[in-house]
Amino acid sequence: MDVMSQASPDQTAHPGGTGVGASPGEEPLLRLRGISKHFGAVQALYGVDLDLPKGQVTALCGDNGAGKSVLTKSIAGIHQVDEGEIWWEGRRVHIRNPKDSAALGIETVYQDLALADNLDIVQNMFLGRERLQRGLLDEDSMERAAKETLASLRVTTVRSIRQPVATLSGGQRQAVAVAKAVMWNSKLVMLDEPTAALGVAQTRMVLDLILRLKDHGLAVMVISHNLNDVFEVADRIAVLRLGRMVAQDSISAFDRQSVVDYMTTGVSSRAVKGPSADGGRN
Amino acid sequence: MSGIDSQGGLGADGTAAPEAADLTAAKVDIVPPEIVAGSLSQYFHAWWARVRGGDAGVLPVVIALVAVTVIFTAVSPNHVFLTPANLVNLFDQSAVFMVLAIGEGFVLLLGEIDLSIGYVAAIGGIVTGQLVQPSWNWPWPIAIAGGILAGAVIGWLQGTIITRLRMPAFIVTLAGYLIWFGVMIQILGTAGSVGVSSSVLGNQQALYGIVYSYIDPAISWVGLAVIVVLLGGMMWLRDAGRRRRGLVASPIGLTVAKIAFIAVAGVAVVAICNINRGVMLPVIGVPWVVPLVLAVLAVWTILLERSQFGRHMYAVGGNPEAARRAGINVALVRTMAFVLCAGTSGLAGIIYLSQQGAMNTNINGGQLVLYAVAAAVIGGTSLSGGRGRVIHGVLGGLVIGAIYNGLYLLGLEIQWQLVITGLVLLAAVSVDALSRQSSGVRV
Ligand SMILES: Nc1ncnc2c1ncn2[C@@H]1O[C@H](COP(=O)(O)OP(=O)(O)OP(=O)(O)O)[C@@H](O)[C@H]1O
Ligand SMILES: [Mg+2]
Numbered sequence: 001m002d003v004m005s006q007a008s009p010d011q012t013a014h015p016g017g018t019g020v021g022a023s024p025g026e027e028p029l030l031r032l033r034g035i036s037k038h039f040g041a042v043q044a045l046y047g048v049d050l051d052l053p054k055g056q057v058t059a060l061c062g063d064n065g066a067g068k069s070v071l072t073k074s075i076a077g078i079h080q081v082d083e084g085e086i087w088w089e090g091r092r093v094h095i096r097n098p099k100d101s102a103a104l105g106i107e108t109v110y111q112d113l114a115l116a117d118n119l120d121i122v123q124n125m126f127l128g129r130e131r132l133q134r135g136l137l138d139e140d141s142m143e144r145a146a147k148e149t150l151a152s153l154r155v156t157t158v159r160s161i162r163q164p165v166a167t168l169s170g171g172q173r174q175a176v177a178v179a180k181a182v183m184w185n186s187k188l189v190m191l192d193e194p195t196a197a198l199g200v201a202q203t204r205m206v207l208d209l210i211l212r213l214k215d216h217g218l219a220v221m222v223i224s225h226n227l228n229d230v231f232e233v234a235d236r237i238a239v240l241r242l243g244r245m246v247a248q249d250s251i252s253a254f255d256r257q258s259v260v261d262y263m264t265t266g267v268s269s270r271a272v273k274g275p276s277a278d279g280g281r282n
Numbered sequence: 283m284s285g286i287d288s289q290g291g292l293g294a295d296g297t298a299a300p301e302a303a304d305l306t307a308a309k310v311d312i313v314p315p316e317i318v319a320g321s322l323s324q325y326f327h328a329w330w331a332r333v334r335g336g337d338a339g340v341l342p343v344v345i346a347l348v349a350v351t352v353i354f355t356a357v358s359p360n361h362v363f364l365t366p367a368n369l370v371n372l373f374d375q376s377a378v379f380m381v382l383a384i385g386e387g388f389v390l391l392l393g394e395i396d397l398s399i400g401y402v403a404a405i406g407g408i409v410t411g412q413l414v415q416p417s418w419n420w421p422w423p424i425a426i427a428g429g430i431l432a433g434a435v436i437g438w439l440q441g442t443i444i445t446r447l448r449m450p451a452f453i454v455t456l457a458g459y460l461i462w463f464g465v466m467i468q469i470l471g472t473a474g475s476v477g478v479s480s481s482v483l484g485n486q487q488a489l490y491g492i493v494y495s496y497i498d499p500a501i502s503w504v505g506l507a508v509i510v511v512l513l514g515g516m517m518w519l520r521d522a523g524r525r526r527r528g529l530v531a532s533p534i535g536l537t538v539a540k541i542a543f544i545a546v547a548g549v550a551v552v553a554i555c556n557i558n559r560g561v562m563l564p565v566i567g568v569p570w571v572v573p574l575v576l577a578v579l580a581v582w583t584i585l586l587e588r589s590q591f592g593r594h595m596y597a598v599g600g601n602p603e604a605a606r607r608a609g610i611n612v613a614l615v616r617t618m619a620f621v622l623c624a625g626t627s628g629l630a631g632i633i634y635l636s637q638q639g640a641m642n643t644n645i646n647g648g649q650l651v652l653y654a655v656a657a658a659v660i661g662g663t664s665l666s667g668g669r670g671r672v673i674h675g676v677l678g679g680l681v682i683g684a685i686y687n688g689l690y691l692l693g694l695e696i697q698w699q700l701v702i703t704g705l706v707l708l709a710a711v712s713v714d715a716l717s718r719q720s721s722g723v724r725v
Contacts, residue, residue: 078607099609114607118600118668119593127597128608136588143529162317162530 027090028053029188029219030075030106035084037070044070046243047084052188057210057220059230059251062240063263068223069111071240072192076108077101102129105187109177109194111223117166121158122146124165125180149183150175154205170197178206182213189213190221195229207233227256241266322535342713343661343677350681354688363688367559370569374493376683377571378403378634381578382650383657383675383682385626388619390658391586391599393667394451396620398440398458399627399654400647404466406433406628407635411476412469414485422485426632433628434621436462441620445613451620459647467643475642478635492574492636496567499556505573506548514541571633575676578629582622582672595619600668652707657682659710666714682706 028051037045044067052058062068073079075086077095086093088104095101101108115124122139125146131138147161155175158168165173174197181189191210195203210233213220224230230237231251238248239262247254247262261268315328333341354363362368382399389396410429413420420428440458444451470476478486480494497505517537524531555568586592597605598615606612635641661678663670685706689699 076607097609098607102609108607110607114601114604116597116600116604116668119596123593123596124604127593127604128610130590130593132590136584137590137593140524140527140529144527160317160530163314 026053027087029089031087032071032075033085033087035071035074035086036082037067037074037079038082044243045074045081048240048243048245050238050245050248052219052221053236054187054219055214055217056235057214057222057233058236058238059234060221060223060238060240061225061227061230061259061263065242066240066263067243068240069192072108072190072221072223073110075101075190076106076110102184105185107181107184107186107189109174109181109189109191111192111196113173113177115165115173115177115180118164120162120164121150121168121176122161124176125149125183127180129184145183146179149179153179153182153209155179155202171199171202174198175202175205178209182209186218188219188221190223192223193225194222195224195226203229227259230259231256239263316532316536317530319533319536321533322539325533325536340662340677342710343674343681346660346681347677347684350684350688354684354691358688358691362691365559366554366557367565368687368691369554370559372683372687373680374569374571374637375687376680377493377575378630378637378650379653379657379682379686380575380676380679381630381633382627382654383661383679384578384582384672385623385630385675386651386654387658387663387670387672387675388595388622388626389451390655390663390665391595391667391670392616392619393599393665394444394616394619395655395665396437396440396451396455396458396623397651398436398455398462398647399623399630400645400650401459401462401466402433402436402624403627403631403634403650404641404645404647405436405462405469405631406430407631407641408466408469408476409628410489410632411478411635411641414478414489415476416482419485422488425485425489426629429632430625430628433631434625437621437624437627438617440624441617444620445616459651463647466645470641470643475640476635477640479639489632489636490639491570492633493569493571494636496555496565496569497573499552499567502552502556502568506552509576510541510545510548513544517541571636574633578626579672579676582626586672591615591618596668599670649703652703653682653686656703656707656710659714660706664714665711678710 030050030052032048032050035045035048035050036043048067048071050058050060050071060068060071070079074081075095077098077100080096086095093100093104095104116127119127122143126142131142131145133141143161150158150161153175155172158172158176165176168176174194178191178194181191191206194206198206207229210220210222214233214235222230222233234251236248236250237254237259239246239259241263244266246266247268258268315325315332319325319328351364355361382403385399386396406429408429409432410425412418413425413428414422436458440451440454443449444454478489480487480490517540521531521534521537525534551572552568555572556566558564558566560566586595594605594610594615595618597608597610598612602612605615631641634645657678658670658675659665659678660681661674661676663674663678685702686699689702694702
């Protein structure tokens with residue numbers, strides 16, 4: 001697809017619109033402008049801009065500690081940003097807690113898996129959104145729905161859907177976390193290193209799933225250190241380095257080496273067609 | 283190139299790394315047996331494997347009950363321990379420990395502790411007792427509600443301080459221990475006690491009768507039959523329905539065994555209570571405190587295991603961060619745990635009031651707390667949070683009550699009671715520690 005390197009007309013309405021985004025005239029589903037976040041003395045994010053368009057997979061790359069997880073958690077409402085604006089479907093929004101982001105239609109697979117060990121798979125998948133019948137938990141309907149979702153993701157190695165998550169292997173837990181995120185009718189799915197602990201078949205399954213979500217018109221943001229995976233599923237790449245967004249463009253503007261260059265040094269001489277990132281701005 | 287893996291994962295030739303498959307292999311050894319077993323014998327196989335793996339489940343409490351019964355029957359004067367009169371008395375004494383342990387279970391479930399509940403129970407008993415004194419003479423149901431409410435308000439205060447000001451529960455409730463101890467002495471004043479008497483007809487008599495009035499034998503048999511049929515029918519329908527719809531369910535044999543066990547235990551309790559245990563005048567019947575404890579067990583079990591709020595309590599106990607990310611109001615859940623704990627303790631205090639006939643400054647709130655914690659833990663509740671059921675408080679309370687009763691029968695002096703109680707608490711905590719070590723701890 002066509003990627004603009006200048007500000008498109010509709011972006012002039014938004015302060016900080018620097019033309020890092022999607023196709024002209026089309027509002028991205030999520031638009032971040034100037035997001036900053038610090039923890040005590042540690043500045044984790046410096047004025048980050050990011051666009052997540054519908055029907056596209058955006059890969060967020062960066063070295064360890066670049067701020068990828070902090071950015072994800074800021075969008076998910078786990079962290080509150082210090083500065084910056086969040087625009088959702090063209091509207092300015094404030095995400096103060098995880099409920100706000102879920103209400104917008106944002107689902108997140110966290111890197112540090114957000115599962116309760118003492119609860120079983122079904123209980124975890126519906127946590128916070130339990131189905132009720134006559135005021136009490138509707139276990140049967142939740143179990144059926146969870147079973148269908150897991151089957152559709154071909155998660156077949158778990159022995160029982162009713163076993164506590166503590167008894168699952170790392171990969172199975174990750175599969176449950178992914179299933180938990182895609183079970184809801186969401187508009188944006190963010191996955192923070194979803195394949196890190198997965199076997200080959202399960203990695204394949206998650207990558208296929210990401211492509212399927214995209215085909216359904218969802219916006220997907222995926223964080224991965226595996227550039228094979230990134231180049232296989234992503235439409236766009238955004239690179240964070242030490243809390244700054246150093247490059248953001250269509251996948252065609254990158255090759256593996258240039259992504260690595262951006263991650264490690266913040267610039268690349270190998271740019272395929274000169275990424276339009278506002279790296280210079282920061 | 284730290285953290286970058288441009289070669290890993292699917293290799294260029296698309297072959298799998300050999301170790302990849304292992305990552306998705308389940309830790310089968312500690313999967314609960316009832317969800318993977320197809321029959322009763324398979325269930326016992328899986329269960330035994332799990333016990334050998336270190337997760338003993340209800341085994342410690344069963345062993346403890348059998349051991350306590352055998353020992354005290356053997357050594358008590360004239361083997362009085364197992365007589366109907368003593369068994370009913372034992373249950374009356376255990377009821378206070380049971381209800382206190384159920385209360386403490388709510389905060390233990392969140393990995394917290396409440397050290398104040400002994401004197402919170404005292405305050406609850408005093409409030410209820412005061413409300414039925416001649417000067418007030420409120421209806422006894424309202425007096426009971428008042429005692430529970432007093433406990434709940436205290437729990438709300440302490441819980442709010444703990445969750446909103448982020449103070450350790452240990453310290454806040456230790457302060458509460460002292461404060462409510464002092465408040466109790468102040469309220470009781472020079473009289474030193476507030477009593478309920480069977481000779482004051484009406485409300486005082488009703489409260490006294492929680493422990494000391496008995497259900498007509500015919501009615502108790504009918505009541506038991508109704509409970510067994512309703513409960514057994516519900517369990518049967520639920521399990522059968524889940525099996526039919528292809529959902530995870532325990533094997534038929536296990537369902538039948540559970541129902542049979544409830545029926546047998548119920549018959550045993552009612553039969554023992556319906557033997558005349560009077561010395562001069564006949565004393566026959568199930569004390570009202572038995573259905574009261576069962577009601578507490580039923581209501582709190584439904585709340586904890588069948589309601590959304592209960593599910594959220596388990597989630598907060600297991601992983602507060604996961605609960606927060608799921609949109610659960612963690613602070614509210616934690617505060618409510620202290621409210622439920624202290625409110626339930628208020629009810630325990632009312633049972634104590636009935637059982638002692640009075641609430642006086644001799645009540646040992648410190649010992650009661652330790653008994654409650656020990657009872658919950660012996661019953662199977664984990665001190666580290668995330669694991670525990672209401673029934674654990676009942677079973678553990680029975681063990682503690684049996685020890686308390688047995689030591690009393692032996693006429694052991696107070697110092698030995700203290701030593702033995704301490705040892706029991708230690709034993710309970712070691713069982714908890716052992717089961718935590720072995721049940722693959724992942725955080
Ligand atoms: N809760 C927190 N409190 C304090 N500092 C934090 C917190 N979370 C993250 N940081 C800091 O913010 C920076 C970015 O961390 P982040 O977890 O976003 O890195 P990342 O890009 O996800 O790295 P990785 O690839 O290792 O997952 C790090 O320096 C980290 O130490
Ligand atoms: Mg990270």
